[in-house]
Amino acid sequence: MGGTSGRGGGLLRGPVFLLAAGHSCVDVYQGAVAALVPFFVAERAYSYAAASGIVLAASLLSSVVQPLFGALTDRWALPWLLPVSTAVAGAGIALSGTGGAYATTLAMVAVSGVGVAAYHPESARVARLASAGSHTAMGWFSLGGNLGFAAAPLLVAGVVGVGGLRAAPLLVVPAALGSVLCVLALRAIRGTGQAAARGVRAVGRDDRASFVKLCLAVICRSLVFVGLSAFVALYARQRVSSAQLAGSAALFVLYAGGAVGTVVGGGLAARWDRVRVVNWSYAAAVPAVAGVVFVPGPAFYVFVALTSAALYVPFSLQVTLGQDYLPTRIGTASGVTLGLTVSVGGVASPLIGAAADATSLGTALAPLIAFPARAWLLTRTLPEPAPPEPDAPAPGVAKSLVPHGS
Secondary structure, three states, X not given: OOOOOOOOOOOOHHHHHHHHHHHHHHHHHHHHHHHXXXXXXXXXXXXXXXXXXXXXXXHHXXXXXXXXXXXXXXXXXXXOHHHHHHHHHHHHHHHHXXXXXXXXXXXXXXXXXXXXXXXXXXXXXXXXXXHOOOHHHHHHHHHHHHHHHHHHHHHHHHHHHHHOHHHHHHXXXXXXXXXXXXXXXXXXXXXXXXXXXXXXXXXXXXXXXXXXXXXXXXXXXXXXXXXHHHHHHHHHHHHOOOOHHHHHHHHHHHHHHHHHHHHHHHHHXXXXXXXXXXXXXXXXXXXXXXXXHHOOOOHHHHHHHHHHHHHHOOHHHHHHHHHHHOOOOHHHHHHHHHHHHHHOHHHHHHHHHHHHHHOOHHHHHHHHHHHHHHHHHHHOOOOOOOOOEXXXXXXXXXXHOOOOOX
């Protein structure tokens, strides 16, 4: 019932591994934004609303631009975007700590968001090619991003926690490494010739209605995850301990739980269909989020971990579901599921921040409990789409994977 979850799992392990490692280097910068928020509050005395504006700046342009990059990759292969966008994502975050002006900080974080937006649709297209449509391989690709998220609080705590915001330029190091990994992955894929260029053939027609319903569910997920990402570090200092370490630990658990959830999701999808696993996960997220909001003390971390796992079990499954609902527009599907619907949660962050300033952080976070319940209702009636089938590569596909002269 897992469809193609196991097929192609061993195909092109080298390129898939390199792509996953590069993905982790890029997603460090998505996680770094939330990890930097407590330091902006401490060093620059930002209010909750102002701090949440930083998260909004990172996600707003990304939300709008990423589907546009997805549409472009449906029309043209743009592999050069992988190393370039990685460098841009890192440069924006590295420069965000150097200027004291709030507008400058917003601009730099927004630049990083554009870099992240440019990376994901093309990387998902290349990963789909390299994995021959395997859900398991795409799960490993997604896991790389989750590990990058998980590493972000540790990286920021180690760099900015020790040296202050003036040390932020050192955060460019993962971007430099990621750019090299992207180039190596593209070379490895091109070097495998016909096998690397093997793609997947669209089966059936686009199911736009199911795709829209899936996107609404992912938006609900995004509202919860991004909302918690922006404020869980600050909330942990109220619920567990006032020490800075308590907040960094909460953010690490939130991101690390995502890595566990992604692995579990791939395993569950190998036994049951993806839609069923996604639906079960959202049902489990409801009590988990409630625990984060209402349970004090060390148990707070347990519920943070459960919430993260429940929200990440569906993550890579939703990407492949979106691609299978729109088999003729894989880039667009990737751009929307990884971009507009994932980062749109950042738009709600200022509302949460304003509510927290007016009432309390716990009161502002309580409405998040309703969103996984809504996602559960949306995914109950989704059909399991027909899986993609291996197909012979189109002429010139292998050559299109890397730019001339690379």
